[in-house]
Amino acid sequence: MASVxxxxxxxDALQRDLQARIDPQSWAMIGIYTGGVWIAEELHRRLGIVxxxxxxxxxxxxxxxxxxxxxxxxxASNLPFAIDGARLILVDDxxxxxxxxxxxxxxxxDYGRPEQVLLAVxxxxxxxxxxxxxxxxxxxxxxxxxxYVKLRGPQPLSLEFVQHPATEQQP
Amino acid sequence: MTRRWIRHLRLIDPESGRDWQGDIAIxxxxxxxxxxxxxxxxxxxxxxGSGLIACPAFIETQFQAHTPGHGRNGDxxxxxxxxxxxxxxxxxxxxxxxxxxxxxxxICEQQVAATALGLLRVHSAAALTRELRGAQLSEMEALxxxxxxxxxxxxxxxxxxxxxxxxxxxxxxLGRTVFxxxxxxxxxxxxxxxxxxxxxxxxxxxxxxxxxxxxxERDLRVAALAGARVHFPSLSSAQALARVGVARKAGxxxxxxxxxxQLLLSVEDIGHFNTRSKSLPPLRSRENREALRRALGxxxxxxxxxxxxxxxxxxxxxxxxxxxxGIAAAxxxxxxxxxxxxxxxxxxxTLLRLLTTGPAAVLGLPAPRLALxxxxxxxxxxxxAECIPTLQGFSRGRNHPYAGWPLxxxxxxxxxxxxxxxxxxxx
Amino acid sequence: xxxxxxxxxDPQRDSEGRLRNLLSIEGLRExxxxxxxxxxxxxxxxxxxxxxxxxxxxxRTLVNLFYENSTxxxxxxxxxxxRLSADVLNIAVASSSAAKGESLLDTVDxxxxxxxxxxxxxxxxxxxxxxxxxHLGERAWVVNAGDGQHAHPTQALxxxxxxxxxxxxxSERVVVILGDVLHSRVARALIHALSILGCPQIRVVGPRxxxxxxxxxxxxxxxxxxxxxxxxxxxxxxxxxxxERMDAQxxxxxxxxxxxxxxxxxxxxxxxxxxxxxxxxxxxxxxxxSAEVADGPQACILDQVTHGLALRMAVLARLAGGGA
Numbered sequence: 001m002a003s004v005x006x007x008x009x010x011x012d013a014l015q016r017d018l019q020a021r022i023d024p025q026s027w028a029m030i031g032i033y034t035g036g037v038w039i040a041e042e043l044h045r046r047l048g049i050v051x052x053x054x055x056x057x058x059x060x061x062x063x064x065x066x067x068x069x070x071x072x073x074x075x076a077s078n079l080p081f082a083i084d085g086a087r088l089i090l091v092d093d094x095x096x097x098x099x100x101x102x103x104x105x106x107x108x109x110d111y112g113r114p115e116q117v118l119l120a121v122x123x124x125x126x127x128x129x130x131x132x133x134x135x136x137x138x139x140x141x142x143x144x145x146x147x148y149v150k151l152r153g154p155q156p157l158s159l160e161f162v163q164h165p166a167t168e169q170q171p
Numbered sequence: 172m173t174r175r176w177i178r179h180l181r182l183i184d185p186e187s188g189r190d191w192q193g194d195i196a197i198x199x200x201x202x203x204x205x206x207x208x209x210x211x212x213x214x215x216x217x218x219x220g221s222g223l224i225a226c227p228a229f230i231e232t233q234f235q236a237h238t239p240g241h242g243r244n245g246d247x248x249x250x251x252x253x254x255x256x257x258x259x260x261x262x263x264x265x266x267x268x269x270x271x272x273x274x275x276x277x278i279c280e281q282q283v284a285a286t287a288l289g290l291l292r293v294h295s296a297a298a299l300t301r302e303l304r305g306a307q308l309s310e311m312e313a314l315x316x317x318x319x320x321x322x323x324x325x326x327x328x329x330x331x332x333x334x335x336x337x338x339x340x341x342x343x344x345l346g347r348t349v350f351x352x353x354x355x356x357x358x359x360x361x362x363x364x365x366x367x368x369x370x371x372x373x374x375x376x377x378x379x380x381x382x383x384x385x386x387x388e389r390d391l392r393v394a395a396l397a398g399a400r401v402h403f404p405s406l407s408s409a410q411a412l413a414r415v416g417v418a419r420k421a422g423x424x425x426x427x428x429x430x431x432x433q434l435l436l437s438v439e440d441i442g443h444f445n446t447r448s449k450s451l452p453p454l455r456s457r458e459n460r461e462a463l464r465r466a467l468g469x470x471x472x473x474x475x476x477x478x479x480x481x482x483x484x485x486x487x488x489x490x491x492x493x494x495x496x497g498i499a500a501a502x503x504x505x506x507x508x509x510x511x512x513x514x515x516x517x518x519x520x521t522l523l524r525l526l527t528t529g530p531a532a533v534l535g536l537p538a539p540r541l542a543l544x545x546x547x548x549x550x551x552x553x554x555x556a557e558c559i560p561t562l563q564g565f566s567r568g569r570n571h572p573y574a575g576w577p578l579x580x581x582x583x584x585x586x587x588x589x590x591x592x593x594x595x596x597x598x
Numbered sequence: 599x600x601x602x603x604x605x606x607x608d609p610q611r612d613s614e615g616r617l618r619n620l621l622s623i624e625g626l627r628e629x630x631x632x633x634x635x636x637x638x639x640x641x642x643x644x645x646x647x648x649x650x651x652x653x654x655x656x657x658r659t660l661v662n663l664f665y666e667n668s669t670x671x672x673x674x675x676x677x678x679x680x681r682l683s684a685d686v687l688n689i690a691v692a693s694s695s696a697a698k699g700e701s702l703l704d705t706v707d708x709x710x711x712x713x714x715x716x717x718x719x720x721x722x723x724x725x726x727x728x729x730x731x732x733h734l735g736e737r738a739w740v741v742n743a744g745d746g747q748h749a750h751p752t753q754a755l756x757x758x759x760x761x762x763x764x765x766x767x768x769s770e771r772v773v774v775i776l777g778d779v780l781h782s783r784v785a786r787a788l789i790h791a792l793s794i795l796g797c798p799q800i801r802v803v804g805p806r807x808x809x810x811x812x813x814x815x816x817x818x819x820x821x822x823x824x825x826x827x828x829x830x831x832x833x834x835x836x837x838x839x840x841x842e843r844m845d846a847q848x849x850x851x852x853x854x855x856x857x858x859x860x861x862x863x864x865x866x867x868x869x870x871x872x873x874x875x876x877x878x879x880x881x882x883x884x885x886x887x888s889a890e891v892a893d894g895p896q897a898c899i900l901d902q903v904t905h906g907l908a909l910r911m912a913v914l915a916r917l918a919g920g921g922a
Contacts, residue, residue: 059640060652069919070654072633074640077647110649368815372624374724374747374783443609444725488703488733490723492746 007157010122010138011039015046017136018089018120022047027087030054032104033075035093035151039122042157043091054079061103083112093151095121098132123159125149172589174198176214177551179221182206184541185524195225197547200589205543218596220551223583226523227539228260228548229504230530232350232428233296233323233404235480235497236262239280240269245481245567247281250501251290253566255585255593257477257504258526260548261292263534266303267325273298273309275317282318290592292548294534296323299338299349305329308338311345321534323350323404326451326496328386330356332393339397348400348426348533353386353411354378354452363492365438365453373444375491378453380408387411391418391425400424402533405478407433407452409462416471426473426533431507432498433463434475434516440572446487446494447572450478464516467525474529475522477504481568499568505550506558506578513579519554547589556581609731619731619740620913622749623790631794635759637912638905644681645908655684655918658715662688663705664743665721670879670903671743671752675718678910684918687714702726703733714738716918724748739917747781753878754787756909757835758795760902765833765874769796772830774869775818776859777837777886778808778848784878785837789816803827804859807848824859828868835876836861839886852885862888866896874898 028051031040037055044053059074090104101119108114124137127145139159143149146164151157175197182205183190196204196212204212236250254262264281266272272281278295285293297319301307304327311322322342329335329351342349359382364370366377387403391414394401406412406427415427432450437457440448448454466472480497500507508526511517517525527539539548558581562574585593610625612618617630644650660679664672672688679686691705700708706717717734719727720743727742727749734740744750761768773792779785779802792800793816800818802809811820821827828834843849866875875887875897883889891897 060644060654065654065919067920070637070915072636074637076640076643106653110651111647368812371780371810371812371815372786374745374749374781374786444728488701488729490702490721490729490746491725492723 002163003161005139005159005161007122007151007159010159011042011046013138014043014120014122014136018043018047021118022087022089024049027051027089028054028081029089029091030056030079030104030108032090032092032100033057035122035153036091038151038153038157039093040091043089043120052080054081056104056107058100058103058107061107063099063103077107079108079111083108083114086112086114087116088114089118089120091120093122094149095119095124095132095134095137096127096149098128098130101132102130122151123149172199173591174213174215175218176204176208176212176216177218177220177225177584179219180223180225180551182541183224183226183520183523185226185520185528186538186540186542188520189541190520194220195541195549197549197586197589200547202541202543202545202547205541218584222555223551223553225541225549225551227527227541228550228585228587229258229526230534230536230539231259231262231479231501232402232474232476232530232533233265233478234262234501235265235267237481238264238268238284239277243485243567244483245499247284247293248288248290249565249567250479250481251288251293252593253481253499253502253564254479255291255587256502256565256582256595258550258552258582258585259291259501259504260550260585260587260592261294261536263294263296263320265325266296266298266323271298271302272296272319273301273303273314275310275313278314278317278319289590291587294320296321296350298322299324299342300329300334303327305331305334308341311342315345315347320536321348321350324352326352328352328354328356332389335390336393336397339394339399339401343397343399348402348535350402350404351390351394353383353390353403353406355382355385355389358382358385362453363449364441365455367438367456369438369441373441373491380410380455380459383408383452384411384414387414391415391423394425395423402426402428404428405430405433405452405476407455407459409459409466412463412466412471416469427471428474428476428530428533429463429472430476430478431504431511432478432500433460434467434511435507436460436572441491444491445572446489446491447498447570449491449494449496450480450498451496464511467511467517467521472525472529474533475508475525476530477501477507479566480570481566482570483567487569497568498571499566500560500571500573502564502566503558503560503571503573503578505552505582506560506580507573509554509580510578547586549584549586550582551584551586552580552582554580609728612736617916619727619742620751620917621727621731621740621742623751623754623787623794624749626794628794628796631755631758631791634755634909634912634916635762637915638755638759638909641908641911641915642905644911645904651681651683653683654915655679655682658684658918659713660684660686660716660718660914661709661714662686663691663709663717663719664689665691665702665719665726666744668720668744671720674906675741675743675910678907678914681907682911682914684914702730706730706733710734710737716741716914718743720744722746741913741917744783747783748786750783750787752906752910752913753784754791755913756902756906757788757876757878758791759909760876760898760905761833761874763905764898764901768792769798771797771832772799772801772870773797773833773835774801774803774827774831775835775837776803776824776861777839778843779804779813779837780808780810781840781843782837786816788835789818793817801827801831805849805855808843824865825868828865831869832873833876834861834866834869834873836887838878838880839882856885860884860886860888861891863890863894866891872896876902879903
């Protein structure tokens with residue numbers, strides 16, 4: 001069974017929640033490639049954040065290097081502002097095991113010591129393997145490992161949730 | 172001395188060319204019954220030779236047993252056992268031992284060791300020049316008196332043509348064959364494999380085939396001047412072989428041998444720096460190998476050799492340039508040689524001639540025969556039995572590239588002077 | 599391609615055909631080379647960051663085992679390994695001890711006992727890296743940093759990486775390799791890399807004593823005169839000329855070599871107008887290359903050095919990582 005959500009509605013929710021918590025003059029935003037950057041670009045624009053958007057490719061910080069090696073095409077991470085003492089909104093599209101966020105935090109800390117990091121995700125699909133919690137999530141799903149949750153983009157953005165046939169029988 | 176009666180054999184006598192069914196009776200080191208054995212022959216042991224071929228034991232013209240030597244690369248016993256397992260009843264020791272066989276004492280030591288072992292017949296090739304350097308004549312008469320059979324330069328060419336002429340003239344007086352190593356030293360210097368596309372790819376210095384062609388031409392002409400009988404124990408160049416053929420036709424006393432490796436392998440077997448295929452003369456191109464194979468049928472070759480050169484553990488694990496030259500495959504001679512028959516390059520009778528009567532003629536020895544009263548030096552083998560070479564055999568050297576080859580031909584019994592020296596019967 | 603007989607496989611690959619060691623460009627597939635080049639592109643970006651280190655090889659121990667002097671290559675590998683957070687052991691073996699003392703394999707066995715993951719080997723003998731790789735099997739991987747005159751795969755990879763970035767698609771370029779090709783592992787590796795990547799014409803130029811006509815068996819065009827060979831060339835790769843060649847009587851003098859084959863500005867003008875000049879270093883200004891050309895706008899020699907670091911990081915990451 002496949003479900004599709006209107007991403008703009010989800011973005012409205014995130015925007016509302018973020019506006020209540022952050023000041024666009026003093027907070028910076030970082031999106032995680034690839035889907036997180038699409039979301040972050042939208043949010044960055046909607047919130048009117050002054051500091052330029054940062055982008056992170058976490059390929060070099062993954063924890064499964066010994067098993068799967070390096071992807072040949074790694075985009076360059078770009079953090080065009082000082083991390084020391086910064087207040088950051090870290091943005092990703094789908095939060096799942098939590099390993100991507102762990103890698104992203106490691107990479108950010110290689111650049112400096114932020115004062116605070118808020119995690120904002122479009123979808124939290126559960127099944128965490130590490131103690132990572134989003135501060136803001138527009139959608140929470142109950143999913144199984146065989147299910148498929150993916151943000152499509154960049155234009156138009158759409159969120160797909162495909163449940164694996166075997167799991168459909170589960171209550 | 173055990174009296175034996177071996178029945179139901181296929182008998183092949185290379186000297187006469189006769190190929191027939193029958194039995195052999197051995198007594199007191201000789202063949203006392205052949206074909207039809209007298210019914211009153213009393214045997215201590217009877218052997219069923221069904222399915223086996225009997226022929227004279229093979230003769231090897233260049234055998235390296237590192238004797239005298241320190242033993243780490245093999246000694247007379249280990250290497251003779253390997254030779255026996257390969258079908259040999261007689262070997263000629265290469266003079267390149269430590270010290271070099273240019274002194275009567277070294278020849279004596281070899282002969283004493285061989286007699287004490289009582290395995291195979293061992294002949295000594297004495298150095299033609301002192302330390303094989305090609306500068307001074309060795310005391311050839313003294314070496315003969317000590318028991319040497321032929322003179323040899325091992326694997327070293329004599330650079331100075333004047334010295335070569337003098338040494339050959341001196342040897343000619345003594346009436347023995349001289350084994351020469353034909354290669355233009357300076358052209359080949361430093362080369363570790365055949366010079367060609369593969370040596371270019373691998374970045375290794377090569378020994379051009381032309382160096383051997385030039386060497387053979389020079390040696391033939393100098394030998395003609397000196398009036399000596401010479402033998403090239405291991406040629407690699409088909410052109411050089413043909414040149415020797417021309418000289419023979421013109422009446423010159425010269426002969427040529429080639430090694431089984433030149434017929435079964437090629438330079439490509441060096442592949443990714445495989446030191447087990449490093450040999451002297453080097454393995455050459457496929458085209459050259461095909462020409463050598465054809466030459467077998469054209470009677471341009473007088474003998475085949477396995478050119479046994481063992482190297483022990485300490486010599487393993489070296490880079491290609493550092494590794495010593497040489498392949499140690501004596502133990503697998505029979506099945507390797509039969510591969511040539513199987514692939515149709517040569518018939519069995521001619522093959523056996525190249526391993527027995529051919530070498531004997533070169534060495535000036537009586538022709539090995541399957542005949543009454545002939546010495547019981549016999550090789551009894553099963554031509555069909557599967558034989559897959561292993562890396563480690565009797566020899567101390569594991570340096571050969573034939574491990575795992577699916578060959579056929581198993582030696583069952585080897586007799587030397589009527590003694591059973593090697594036995595590999597499934598019974 | 600070298601055909602292989604029974605008994606031994608290509609020690610560069612594991613039993614499943616995956617690249618286990620980097621011993622030679624020969625035997626690599628085009629896709630594999632491109633992946634390494636793409637990967638190097640990512641690592642190039644790291645050089646711009648303030649934090650140049652990434653953690654992918656943390657906890658791994660690599661050994662630089664150099665039997666030949668080479669500050670440049672060794673320090674590049676060392677830096678590459680450290681930027682990937684690996685621990686690095688540098689072993690410079692003086693040539694005399696290599697001849698008389700502990701053998702290569704014994705040295706390596708001692709190091710293996712200290713849990714080493716990979717070796718970077720430079721050795722004066724062709725085939726040394728293959729020997730080491732066969733000996734190691736699955737225990738550790740090997741990068742060949744130069745074995746005698748045979749191969750220098752990372753140099754060729756950084757060269758084609760440089761060409762890709764600065765000279766356009768290799769499949770459309772005419773490349774001239776100039777100098778002592780016969781004794782050059784750099785030239786051999788580059789020829790293989792260019793061939794695999796579809797270079798339409800590789801020309802080797804030099805005196806017959808150093809560029810024998812038989813080199814055509816490597817798939818190159820052999821020239822003995824420089825001026826005609828440069829016509830239409832998009833890349834001129836000058837090899838270092840060594841004194842030993844004169845001593846071995848392959849050349850009468852370095853002056854004569856320079857007169858016949860030195861890459862001067864005048865000669866460079868015979869090549870394509872935007873031709874790039876490369877050199878593996880170190881350069882003999884005034885012998886194989888004039889100072890004017892070496893320091894001129896068409897020379898990309900410093901880029902080669904920068905690229906060398908990123909490329910070697912990509913190679914180490916490739917061999918130390920899992921997957922294909």
